[in-house]
Amino acid sequence: MRRSFETADPLIPKSAPVKKKSIRISYDALRIVVSLILTAFLIMGMSLFRINQYKSAESLTEQELAELQRECDALLEQTRELQDELSYVENKNKSSQSILNAQAEDLTERTTTYQQKLDTFTQMTAELQDKLDELAKAKQGILDKLNEIPYIDGFDEIASTDTAAIMNMGYSTDPLVNLQARFEALLEMAEVEQASYDKLVTAYASAETTLNNYPTIWPVKGAVTSTYGNRTNPMGGTGSEFHSGLDIKASTGTPVSCTGGGVVKHAGEYGSYGILVIVDHGNGIETYYAHNSDVKVSVGQIVERGQLVSLSGNTGRSTGPHVHYEVRLNGTAVNPAKYVSLMPS
Numbered sequence: 001m002r003r004s005f006e007t008a009d010p011l012i013p014k015s016a017p018v019k020k021k022s023i024r025i026s027y028d029a030l031r032i033v034v035s036l037i038l039t040a041f042l043i044m045g046m047s048l049f050r051i052n053q054y055k056s057a058e059s060l061t062e063q064e065l066a067e068l069q070r071e072c073d074a075l076l077e078q079t080r081e082l083q084d085e086l087s088y089v090e091n092k093n094k095s096s097q098s099i100l101n102a103q104a105e106d107l108t109e110r111t112t113t114y115q116q117k118l119d120t121f122t123q124m125t126a127e128l129q130d131k132l133d134e135l136a137k138a139k140q141g142i143l144d145k146l147n148e149i150p151y152i153d154g155f156d157e158i159a160s161t162d163t164a165a166i167m168n169m170g171y172s173t174d175p176l177v178n179l180q181a182r183f184e185a186l187l188e189m190a191e192v193e194q195a196s197y198d199k200l201v202t203a204y205a206s207a208e209t210t211l212n213n214y215p216t217i218w219p220v221k222g223a224v225t226s227t228y229g230n231r232t233n234p235m236g237g238t239g240s241e242f243h244s245g246l247d248i249k250a251s252t253g254t255p256v257s258c259t260g261g262g263v264v265k266h267a268g269e270y271g272s273y274g275i276l277v278i279v280d281h282g283n284g285i286e287t288y289y290a291h292n293s294d295v296k297v298s299v300g301q302i303v304e305r306g307q308l309v310s311l312s313g314n315t316g317r318s319t320g321p322h323v324h325y326e327v328r329l330n331g332t333a334v335n336p337a338k339y340v341s342l343m344p345s
Contacts, residue, residue, distance in 0.1 A: 121179045213281040215260035222249040228335040244333035245326030252321045254312040264301045274316020288326035291318045
């Protein structure tokens with residue numbers, strides 16, 4: 001910018017009047033100044049516009065931020081609620097797990113106890129069944145011995161037991177209940193069987209004397225040379241004769257045993273029987289031991305089963321040394337084979 005100034009002459013005194021200064025500005029300079037001013041206003045306007053835009057954007061951003069903050073707070077609240085629900089569920093799960101663990105322990109304990117009871121009942125039932133089997137076997141043994149005596153009756157009725165009625169029990173889905181019912185039925189059966197056994201023992205005791213006197217063994221050991229019944233006459237001749245006993249081969253002097261307890265009724269010579277021993281066993285039963293060489297008992301003597309009564313021989317109507325063994329029931333000769341338990345060896 002050009003400026004034009006008028007300067008004072010230094011030689012002129014200061015008190016002399018001074019002329020007014022004038023500033024001259026060229027058009028170009030003015031245009032530049034105006035341009036600068038306009039540019040400045042334009043920049044300021046743009047800056048204000050930008051500032052307003054920034055303020056508006058900042059306001060919107062603050063609103064969005066506030067909205068985001070509200071949403072974030074809502075999310076945090078939901079998170080807290082979910083966390084509370086999760087904690088409640090976890091606590092409930094822990095409580096449920098504790099209950100389930102306690103129930104599992106209780107169930108395991110009850111199952112163990114149940115199994116122990118089941119095992120105990122099973123063992124007791126098996127033991128009781130074994131005892132019942134032994135009792136039934138013992139009872140049957142007594143019954144068989146008693147029933148072998150033809151003149152003692154009624155033991156089958158004494159020993160009878162209605163086990164089917166006792167074992168007729170209901171069915172349950174619980175095996176322990178079924179086993180307990182079976183055990184109780186077996187106990188009841190055991191009581192009935194025991195009562196039946198006691199009756200048999202009492203009956204056996206009352207028949208003990210008869211049983212001890214009953215002829216059950218062989219008088220000697222040896223081969224049977226002639227059985228009971230009709231046979232060819234051993235003394236020769238034609239026809240047959242009735243043989244009232246068993247002929248058992250035995251050399252002279254063989255010990256002859258009494259086949260059952262009793263009282264000696266005869267001991268000595270007796271016709272065709274030769275030297276004969278007769279033992280009265282009671283209940284109408286008598287046994288004959290014939291063709292002896294000697295006797296070892298006397299009349300009226302009480303003898304026991306297996307006791308020596310004579311020595312075998314060949315006396316009387318005999319074709320050789322042997323023992324003629326005879327059993328008579330109420331005076332009539334019967335088959336001795338029905339009264340001996342084992343054949344001689």
